[in-house]
Amino acid sequence: VMSNGRYSVMVTATGSGYSRWGDLSVTRWQPDPTEDRLGSYIFLRDAGSGDWWSATAEPKRAAEEKAQTLFSDDKASFVKSVGTLRSEVECIVISEGNGEGRRVTLYNDGPSDRHIEVTSFAELVLGLEASDNAHPAFSKMFVETEISANNAAIFATRRKRETSEPDIAMVHFVTDPSGSARDAEAETDRRAFIGRGRTIVDAAAFDPGARLGGHSGFTLDPVASLRRQVRIRGPVEIVSDAEADAYYATRPRGSRIGAWASKQSRPLESRFALEKAVAEYTARYPIGEIPRPKHWSGFRIVPSTIEFWHDRPFRLHDRLVFTRSAKDGWDKTRLYP
Incomplete structure (x- = not known):
């Protein structure tokens, strides 16, 4: 209270x-x-x-x-x-x-x-x-x-x-x-x-x-x-190892195994190859903690532009964009719908 x-x-x-x-x-x-x-x-x-x-x-x-x-x-x-x-x-x-x-x-x-x-x-x-x-x-x-x-x-x-x-x-x-x-x-x-x-x-x-x-x-x-x-919306920066470790620890066990098995966004020869990798890492980490792979991390968007959008009838929407200025303030601009 x-x-x-x-x-x-x-x-x-x-x-x-x-x-x-x-x-x-x-x-x-x-x-x-x-x-x-x-x-x-x-x-x-x-x-x-x-x-x-x-x-x-x-x-x-x-x-x-x-x-x-x-x-x-x-x-x-x-x-x-x-x-x-x-x-x-x-x-x-x-x-x-x-x-x-x-x-x-x-x-x-x-x-x-x-x-x-x-x-x-x-x-x-x-x-x-x-x-x-x-x-x-x-x-x-x-x-x-x-x-x-x-x-x-x-x-x-x-x-x-x-x-x-x-x-x-x-x-x-x-x-x-x-x-x-x-x-x-x-x-x-x-x-x-x-x-x-x-x-x-x-x-x-x-x-x-x-x-x-x-x-x-x-x-x-x-x-x-x-x-x-x-x-x-804004530029993306990689998070620190400590932040990546903390978030990785919250993921389900299957997702952490998947992080080791998947070479994300790279060419994959077959579905079998992915499932084989999952089986190998499941056998490698049967119990206990699963460490975070070095290639696995996270990204953070540093806001530089924020748009507020309000739906209006007949698609005559309100759109207002706030852009970070050089003086660490925000400039306001209204856009056509």
Whole structure:
């Protein structure tokens, strides 16, 4: 639990949890001994392959992922590796003010550009937890949402039923250090985001070609969700031996055997030759550790150009490119779609 005395955030080791302002719940959460599917989440989707997963261990896992959670005095950090993409989400509570922040950092350890969609999601309460638990459908009826003109922020308030009820309003927004907010996608209707008869792990918002619909107002099941796509491109540098060793050790045993057997991208006379090499190295390393081959390493893209792309109807897309300048800053350019 992190708190400044007024605003508090509880996060579990798997990334679920809730936010509160005093006695009022900002977001919805209930403990579940079998599933962790309620909380404030960050989802990542590869725009090329369509694969998607949560940046925390739950609620959406990926094949052969590696997840780590670190709790310190001032923040909670969630690190996750899926293939050549590493992500880190740092969660903090603002010391002066009533709010929280989640910083998302992406590392592309592969040799090619990656187009990644970053999507946030949280179910809104903005009221007493007891009232929400007693009659959630009724409680949701009084939350009103509004989306900013460029879809970069969501505003939410609760209509009071009695004058004695406290006033509460919240804003959920996305920004980055390279410049002012740019166009994104937004959604505040849970049914539109997840879909009828579905759950958060197979949400309609991540179907191929799906976009956030931008519903707002009294949606009867309010959420706060923003999405932005990022492309990272830059020169490639080889990682250090220590980094290569650390990553190699996380690979499945069969993949480490394959690293010895495969002379990657070189001509191969037959499939039999590859399978024979795999058998030879399997016999050489039947048990214990498998050392990293000297020819096996990794690469890191050093960002020099980052493009933010936002889908628009009739292919009139928004494209903004940020190029690193000589003064270690970023120059902004808008491109035709």
